[in-house]
Amino acid sequence: MAKQETDFFRPEMLIELANSKMPFGKYQGYLLCNLPEPYLVWFKKKGFPPGKLGIQLASLYEIKVNGLEYLLRPLIKK
Template sequence: MAKQETNFFDPNLLVELANTKMPFGKYQGYLMVHLPEAYLAWFKQKGFPPGKMGVMLETLYEIKLNGLTYLLTPLIKK
């Protein structure tokens, strides 16, 4: 019997990424989706913070690295 892989990805994370403001640091107050890729790369090198914020920043890094930011733009609430 083949082992079934479980997917724990929460699609609401993308909506949250598009609408959460950076709570600390140089870009405090910016929407996370607008953080520069270089800033996210710095976190990748130094280590993402623990917890949900780290997961969000790492996910955003992968999205930007792969040129997929356009997927988050329509999710920004006006």
């Protein structure tokens, strides 16, 4: 695995995923973990953006399609 991919599996990266916001598009400003699954499926079909955001969205896609989004809820900062 590339360094960027392995870095994502650290616990603090999940905290960051739970608290990062979508920087553009229809859901700009939404927490990534609150993006609807069909939007992530669309990205999966069209291609995730490059870089960190793409890795986050791809990871979130896997989390959501496997029904694991409940794991991110406790990590959201109030």
